[in-house]
Amino acid sequence: MSEQPKLQPPKEAMERLLNAMSHMKASDLHLKVGYPPYYRIAGHLRKVDMPPLPNSAYVEAMIEDLVPPARRHEYEERGDLDFSARGPSADRFRINIFRSMCEMHSAIRRVQSEIPTFEELTLPEVYRKTIMQSLEGLILVSGVTGSGKSSTLAAMLEYVNQNRSLHIITIEDPVEYVYRPKKSIISQREIGIDIPTYGEALRYVVRQDPDCIFIGEMRDRDTMLAALQSAETGHLVLGSIHCSDAQQTFSRILEFFPRQDHAFIRSSLANSLSAIMCQKLLPGIAEGTRFPATEVLLNNSIVKDKIIHEEDEDMPAIINQCHEEGMRSFTHSLCELVQTEKIHYDTAMDYAPSREALASSVKGIKTAAQTLVGRVRAPRSSS
Numbered sequence: 001m002s003e004q005p006k007l008q009p010p011k012e013a014m015e016r017l018l019n020a021m022s023h024m025k026a027s028d029l030h031l032k033v034g035y036p037p038y039y040r041i042a043g044h045l046r047k048v049d050m051p052p053l054p055n056s057a058y059v060e061a062m063i064e065d066l067v068p069p070a071r072r073h074e075y076e077e078r079g080d081l082d083f084s085a086r087g088p089s090a091d092r093f094r095i096n097i098f099r100s101m102c103e104m105h106s107a108i109r110r111v112q113s114e115i116p117t118f119e120e121l122t123l124p125e126v127y128r129k130t131i132m133q134s135l136e137g138l139i140l141v142s143g144v145t146g147s148g149k150s151s152t153l154a155a156m157l158e159y160v161n162q163n164r165s166l167h168i169i170t171i172e173d174p175v176e177y178v179y180r181p182k183k184s185i186i187s188q189r190e191i192g193i194d195i196p197t198y199g200e201a202l203r204y205v206v207r208q209d210p211d212c213i214f215i216g217e218m219r220d221r222d223t224m225l226a227a228l229q230s231a232e233t234g235h236l237v238l239g240s241i242h243c244s245d246a247q248q249t250f251s252r253i254l255e256f257f258p259r260q261d262h263a264f265i266r267s268s269l270a271n272s273l274s275a276i277m278c279q280k281l282l283p284g285i286a287e288g289t290r291f292p293a294t295e296v297l298l299n300n301s302i303v304k305d306k307i308i309h310e311e312d313e314d315m316p317a318i319i320n321q322c323h324e325e326g327m328r329s330f331t332h333s334l335c336e337l338v339q340t341e342k343i344h345y346d347t348a349m350d351y352a353p354s355r356e357a358l359a360s361s362v363k364g365i366k367t368a369a370q371t372l373v374g375r376v377r378a379p380r381s382s383s
């Protein structure tokens with residue numbers, strides 16, 4: 001029988017696990033009592049060659065040096081805590097510790113030290129165009145957990161930083177990417193360290209003379225209302241929201257408010273919204289690669305009218321009709337990813353809003369390409 005690996009002292013084990021994340025190209029590390037550690041690599045969980053973590057005391061000892069001392073009481077009171085920290089090799093991590101069956105568990109995300117570009121993320125040109133043209137208004141990046149929202153917003157903020165002279169204030173829980181001033185000046189505020197709550201940060205942010213405000217996550221009524229008010233008063237506001245597509249984003253926003261406020265919120269959205277950019281992260285053909293499928297809704301006169309009159313169900317049709325303005329549907333994006341051989345056709349089908357629409361789009365492109373090739377190869381008539 002092969003000898004089982006021995007359990008290292010907790011702090012040594014933690015140092016080894018964090019240091020190996022970059023080498024393994026792991027996005028996340030999961031620590032759960034009774035299980036060995038798991039990495040998430042290219043979207044899939046992979047078990048680490050270590051014995052199961054024996055108890056909560058061992059996990060707490062692993063995490064102990066990373067938890068901000070001033071915030072430890074929050075975990076004790078609530079059983080959940082988000083924070084950011086630097087590991088032993090100076091890499092940054094976004095860490096959540098949470099109580100499960102009276103045991104401490106943890107989910108740790110490695111934050112890339114280099115802020116990605118639009119090209120590296122393979123995002124369409126409309127992202128760059130929108131962030132440059134929007135002097136004010138609300139830009140929402142939407143998607144489920146793990147869809148790359150944080151990376152996309154980081155690329156947008158860094159593009160502003162490189163190309164526009166603005167005062168940018170970020171409100172994050174926790175801070176992920178760290179920005180260095182270029183053309184812009186930047187103030188990054190972390191909830192629980194620099195300011196107690198989102199509500200307090202947003203209450204004072206407009207007094208700090210911002211041009212651009214980044215809200216890490218639109219998670220409740222107060223953050224959403226503050227974002228709308230800031231956008232309406234001439235600020236550029238960026239934020240993320242957990243939704244799968246543009247139509248559902250409107251439903252999600254309205255869920256934050258009582259029914260009697262919906263008409264007011266719709267009016268505010270119609271006036272302040274600049275764009276909703278939704279994305280899903282799909283496994284690529286090449287092993288270990290992932291590519292975003294994107295849906296983009298830009299606010300124009302038709303969209304404003306639909307928002308006010310509660311006709312959100314028409315948004316997909318508007319997106320399909322306004323491709324020339326830069327709007328994009330998931331079907332169009334999936335078709336592009338298949339055509340450029342970034343993802344498999346079967347993968348696209350698994351994520352397609354309508355399998356029939358995607359099949360038709362892919363078939364149409366193939367037919368058009370075959371027709372074009374036939375025309376190029378057709379012999380000239382002798383006359």
